[in-house]
Amino acid sequence: MEIISIKPLLAILVSMVASLLIILSDKKPNLREFWSVIAGIIKFSIVISMAPAILHGDAIVLKISEIIPGFVELKLKVDAFGMFFATTASLLWILNTLYSIGYMRSLREHSQTRYFACFAIALSATMGICFAGNLITLYLFYEILTVSTYLLVVHEESVEAFFAGWKYFVYLLGASVMQLSAIVLTYVYTGTTDFSYGGVFGNIKPEIAILLLIFFIAGYTKAAVMPFHSWLPTAMIAPTPVSALLHAVAVVKAGVFSILRGVFFIIGYQNLSADISVLFAYFVSITIIVASLFALSQDNLKLRLAYSTVSQLSYIILGALLLTPSGMIGGIFHIASHAFGKITLFFCAGSIYVSSGLKNISEMSGIGRKMPITMISFAIATLTMIGLPPGAGFISKWYLALGTIEMHQIPLLIVLLVSSILNAGYFLPVVYKAFFEDNPKISGISESSPFVYIPLLITSIASVAIFFYPDYFLSLAKLTLGV
Numbered sequence: 001m002e003i004i005s006i007k008p009l010l011a012i013l014v015s016m017v018a019s020l021l022i023i024l025s026d027k028k029p030n031l032r033e034f035w036s037v038i039a040g041i042i043k044f045s046i047v048i049s050m051a052p053a054i055l056h057g058d059a060i061v062l063k064i065s066e067i068i069p070g071f072v073e074l075k076l077k078v079d080a081f082g083m084f085f086a087t088t089a090s091l092l093w094i095l096n097t098l099y100s101i102g103y104m105r106s107l108r109e110h111s112q113t114r115y116f117a118c119f120a121i122a123l124s125a126t127m128g129i130c131f132a133g134n135l136i137t138l139y140l141f142y143e144i145l146t147v148s149t150y151l152l153v154v155h156e157e158s159v160e161a162f163f164a165g166w167k168y169f170v171y172l173l174g175a176s177v178m179q180l181s182a183i184v185l186t187y188v189y190t191g192t193t194d195f196s197y198g199g200v201f202g203n204i205k206p207e208i209a210i211l212l213l214i215f216f217i218a219g220y221t222k223a224a225v226m227p228f229h230s231w232l233p234t235a236m237i238a239p240t241p242v243s244a245l246l247h248a249v250a251v252v253k254a255g256v257f258s259i260l261r262g263v264f265f266i267i268g269y270q271n272l273s274a275d276i277s278v279l280f281a282y283f284v285s286i287t288i289i290v291a292s293l294f295a296l297s298q299d300n301l302k303l304r305l306a307y308s309t310v311s312q313l314s315y316i317i318l319g320a321l322l323l324t325p326s327g328m329i330g331g332i333f334h335i336a337s338h339a340f341g342k343i344t345l346f347f348c349a350g351s352i353y354v355s356s357g358l359k360n361i362s363e364m365s366g367i368g369r370k371m372p373i374t375m376i377s378f379a380i381a382t383l384t385m386i387g388l389p390p391g392a393g394f395i396s397k398w399y400l401a402l403g404t405i406e407m408h409q410i411p412l413l414i415v416l417l418v419s420s421i422l423n424a425g426y427f428l429p430v431v432y433k434a435f436f437e438d439n440p441k442i443s444g445i446s447e448s449s450p451f452v453y454i455p456l457l458i459t460s461i462a463s464v465a466i467f468f469y470p471d472y473f474l475s476l477a478k479l480t481l482g483v
Helices: 007-024 029-049 051-055 080-106 112-130 135-153 159-174 176-190 206-219 231-237 240-249 251-267 274-296 301-321 325-356 372-386 393-406 410-436 450-468 471-481
Strands: 002-004 059-068 072-078
Touching: 007 029, 007 059, 007 072, 007 080, 007 112, 029 051, 029 080, 029 112, 051 059, 051 080, 051 471, 072 080, 072 135, 080 112, 080 240, 080 251, 080 325, 080 450, 080 471, 112 135, 112 240, 112 251, 135 159, 135 176, 135 240, 135 251, 159 176, 159 231, 176 206, 176 251, 206 251, 206 274, 231 240, 231 301, 240 251, 240 301, 240 325, 251 301, 251 325, 274 301, 274 410, 301 325, 301 393, 301 410, 325 372, 325 393, 325 450, 325 471, 372 393, 372 410, 372 450, 393 410, 393 450
Parallel strands: 002 059
Antiparallel strands: 059 072
16 A cells, blocks of 8 residues: 655655754854754654554655656655665664764864765765655655765865765766666656566566666666776775765665666566576676675775675675575665674774774784774674674575575575685784784774764674564565565
8 A cells, every 4th residue: 555645755854954954053063963963863763653654565655746747757655675775874874973973073074064964965865765766766866965975075175085076976977877878768668767566667678678787787886886886995085984874874875775776676576587687696796706805905994894895785786686585685684784784894993093093904903902892893793794693794695695596506605605705804804903913002092982982882783683683674675575
C-alpha cells in the first residue's frame, strides 16, 4: 500500500533550513553548532518514524512537482531500500556532527560556518537520494550533493585542496553525461523513469542491459569503481570529518546506492542474464583486489583508508551482480556494515592527528598505549573491514560468500577470501604497531576532546551491536528484494 505523507520532504528540508540558521549564527559558534546537532536529531527522528510502515511492506510517496508531464517529475518515495540508506546516513550524521565540533575547534579551523552549512546541505541531498522516486529526482539531488561537498573538499584552500576539488568536480560532473544517457534510454524504451520493484523494462534486450549497466557504473562515479576512482584518494586533503562524510555517510554510499537502484528498480535483477552479470562481476572484482594492493603500499593512514574504501565499495556492487538472494542481501547489508566500520576508522585517524599531529602509520608505534579508546575502537572497526566476528562486516561477507557459491562462481569466492586476507594485511599492522611497538618520541600524547573520542567509541560499539542484532537491516534488505 502507498501512503501519501509529507515526512520524506521534511526529512530533506530539515537540514536545508538548518544550513540557513547556521549561516545566520556565524558569530555565535555555540548556537551554530546547536542548529547542526538538533537538525541531525530531528532528521533521524523523522526517518525512523517512517520505519514501521516500511517494515510492514508499505511505501510512503509524495509528488512534489510535474515540470514536464510524464517525463520531468519530482517525486519522493520511501521504500525498504531508501529506508536502509536513510537510517544509516541520518544516524551517522549526528555522530559526525558531534565529532566535527571537537575536531574543528581543537584545530581552530577557519570557515567553520561554511563547513557546517555545507555539511547540512549535503545531508539534505543525501536524503533526497534515499527517497528519490525516479531517475530525474535522483539526478537532481545527486548533483546538489556534488556541489555542496566540493566546498568541503577544498576547505583547506591550499593549492593541493583546489586541485583535489577540481579533480572531484571534473570526475563527478563529467559523469553526469552517463546519468542523463541512462535517463533518456530508460524513458525511450519504457515511457517512464519511475523506480519500480522488479524494474521497468519487462523483457530487456541484452545489449540494452549492458549499456544501462555501463551508464550506471560510469555515471555514478561516487562509487569509485576503477578506473573512475582516483578522485577519492586525492580528496583526502579535506578535513577528517569530511573524509568520514565522503566514505561512510553520504558521497560514496550515494554512488553505490544509485547503482543498485538502477540494477534493482530500473533494469530489474530478474531481467539480467547470468552471462552479463558475471562479466560485470569480474570487472568490479578487479577493483576489489587492485585497490587492496594499493592500500598495502600507503604509509599515510587516510590514504590507506581511502584505497580500502575503493575496494570495499565494489563488494556492494558485486553483491548486486551475483543475482542470488544471499549475494544481493550481502551487498545491501555491506552499505551499513562498511559505513559504521569505516567512519570509525576515519574518526580514529582524525583523533590521532588532533592529539599528535601524526598522519603516517610508520610514526604511530606505541600510540595505542597513549590513546587506548581511539586505538581499541580502531581495532574493533578493523574486524568489520576484514569480515571477522564480532564486526558487522562478517555478516555481509558471509552472505556475499554464500552468493558466490549459489551462483557457482568459485573464482569470485576466491576474490572475497583473498581480499579479506589483504584487508588483514593492511589493517592489522596498524593495530600491532600501536600496541606492541615502542616510540619514545610520542610522550605527552593523550586522548583528545570527548567530542572527538566519544563518537568514535559509539560507532565502534554500534558496529558490534549490528553483528549481534542485524534484524532491522536484514529485514529491509530482504524487503528490497522481495525475498
